[in-house]
Amino acid sequence: MAFGTTSSSHKSKHLAQSAAFFIFRLLSFSVVAILLVILGFILVQGISVISWEFLTEMPREGMTEGGIFPALVGTLCLVAGSMLFAFPIGILSGIYIHEYAKDSWFKRFVKLMTNNLAGVPSIVFGLFGMTLFVNQFGFGDSILAGSLTLGLLALPVVIRTTEESLKAIDDSFRIGSLALGATKWQTVSRVVLPMAFPNIITGLILSIGRVSGETAPILFTVAAYFLPKLPTSIFDQVMALPYHLYVISTSGTNIEASRAMAYGTAFVLILIVLLANLLANWLRRYFGKKVKMN
Amino acid sequence: MNSVETKDVHLYYGDFHALKGITMAMKKNQVTAFIGPSGCGKSTYLRCFNRMNDLIDGVKIEGDILIDGVDIYKTNIQVDDLRKHVGMVFQKPNPFPKSIFENVAYGLRVNGTKDKAFIEERVERSLKQAALWDEVKDKLKKSAFELSGGQQQRLCIARALAIEPSVLLMDEPTSALDPLSTAKTEELIHQLKENYTIVIVTHNMQQAGRVSDYTAFFYLGELVEYAKTKTLFTNPKDQRTQNYITGRFG
């Protein structure tokens, strides 16, 4: 019998496989363990700091006591501002690339530039935002300048999300609509976009999580070291959570005394990302079910 | 002597009952053809013989399948040893992104052969058996993707032959080929019969008639009729077989 009995070559082959798989499993689990350690460490250290006061009070005593209220509000303003800018332009841009652009050198150029913009380091966005928005346009260090800078940073992500979502929709739907005499925009707005909507919205929520934690782009465009009041206009400076964390963990007046505040701030930052991820996953499932029912 | 033998084989893809109690035996050094309308389970059945269905999640198999008398779903069977013993050629030629030589040598290497001279000799022999040697002997180092579709399929046959299986499974091996390559492949099957037990799935009834000794007709997951090819085509017993071979459905 040529098989059924185990040959020696078979044994060594099997041993190699078992060894390799063991190593891979070990390494993958250690990757996940690393993550869980980071998350767990910050969540455990941070949870005891979190309280209603922590979230709603001004920082006091050289940022060693009190809360993070102005930074929280600042970050919310920046996220809202940047999304107000990045969502419409990014989605339209994605529609342009996938639905409107003819296959020409221009489309290739636009795609190349979008890819390159996605790879530009965030500190370079900071430099750029400072020269263009803060100095050239004269917005000064302000929510407006910071939001626009963050918006530009988020733009490639929004575009890519939109493009991928549009790509997933079969051409037959477009052809079907056009064949009924609908114009291009009618087809896009009434057939294609509604179908792509669930995926687009999921991607957008994830990008919100990303933007809320960016520090380098706001360093020189909006972020204030210590500013215990709320902004009254888009030309005001604000504190922001990620910059606040950086400040109190590296250059505050009393780093040791600020530690608890730092854990609390890191906790809130992680929480925002976590919530964005959960919401995105939930939406994905929610829409997934709805599509199946139809 | 029976090379492949199955007893009351049922297969489920999740809830879907794809094979419904198939019992049949395929004789050694004979060519057996599977025919039947699309989706009737020919490929599924064929893929049971080298346990290719193991790779699909949610598959459940019942019944016994014996290859050369060994129950291949017994727990102590090593799947890779089985697959060395039961070669397979797929519908679409699927060479690896490697050189022609390395494609044929692949099966030997993964089964632990290190002897260079032996590998070279075996590669040459397999390519000759697959009637490809003359066309590729000067470009063995070239990528297999540079070959034509028909040549690629014969390369895949050579690749399967190199490890000297005793059973060769072919799932519509010529459906992606032009008539000339098809003819060459059929001739090849004819020659290989001397040393191998061959099971071939085909949609081409003439082809089944030309190459096979026995033919099995499947319909909706059942084996409807199994007989000598000549008998089945000239004197089918079942009405469904008759309808199929006279082109009334399928």
Place this chain on the structure above:
Amino acid sequence: MKRYFHNLGEKLIEGLITISGTVTSITVLLIVFFLFKEGLGIFSQSPVAEGSVIAVHQNNPVKELKAAEVKEIFDQNITNWKEVGGPNAPIKLFSIDDITDYYTEEQIGANFEHLPQRLNELVAQEPNMLAFFPEEYLAKDFKGHRIELANVSLGDFLLGRQWYPTIQPAVQLGVLSLILGTLWVSLGAILIALPLGLASAIYLAEIANPKVRNILKPVIELLAGIPSVVYGFFGLVVIVPLIQDVFGLPVGETALAGSIVLGIMALPTIISVSEDAMRTTPRAMKEASLALGANKWQTIYKVIIPYSISGISTAAILGIGRAIGETMAVLMVTGNASVIPHTFLEPVRTIPATIAAELGEAPQGGIHYQALFALGCILFLMTLAINLTVDFVSAKKKENR
């Protein structure tokens, strides 16, 4: 009529969409424009520290010095004029604090009102003196010779090892140590992240059963979303002290700490990109391998990895790109010493960290400010090169199909 408005609306929308489509391209072009406009300014500015005067006796044949030479002189590594093209005579250093060695307080004046005149005399008397003092004390009829500093050249900038952008009297703008620091930390990061990332990708794509996969994937996705300051903070409070203890170092802020933090941060990119690449391996190819008696592991390393190698390289390159551009985390854990690193256990300073740390203090339009933009240009070019490589690799992959 209705039709006409209809068409007009359609045209307007199309116009709007097209304009939106060009925003990213315009942004990239503007980034290039502004970065280089500011950054190239350093090549046309004198590296004399803002508001300083460097002067010699009017008969001294040395009329021009390089910034690096000035620093060497003030560090007393160069002590003779002949080393910088002058006569064979010792250099007599003078900086404003030394003034009391030469004159009494009365001579200078209570409010330094006579200081310019005194400085003027001093330089005129001492043929071998190299004097350095603030510009406000420069007399109107100054008799000495003001030394011009040669402008920074591209070579000095890229290959200079000294980065002292605010040092008196001549700023030192050599970025080699920063470039090497960036590459060094990124290299370390990729050495950590690549094996871990590839192993995880292989595990997720080919080995893990769907249940495990469905748990691990979102966890790794989450890893990608955590802000870099949080990683930096974790590095600061956990990894840095750990390194300090384990290796018995005076400070734990080292290149190694940076590499570890960056490595962790690069993991999600590497895992998801290379896993996607491996998943594109056609099923037929895997089945062919298994049907020839190869086991799963042989199929992975003989078929799947070679097949998806371009995707895997893309993953590695993108990982390096992320590491090179990362700012906050590195700023927080690497110690930021601008020296050329020799081991992973020394502090280093990267380009992004330098920009982030110094831009706030650099006066706008000054040479330091422009030097930081020039660093931005270097960073931009590095990541551009990486992006283009990725584009090239994936274009080539498509061609091969």
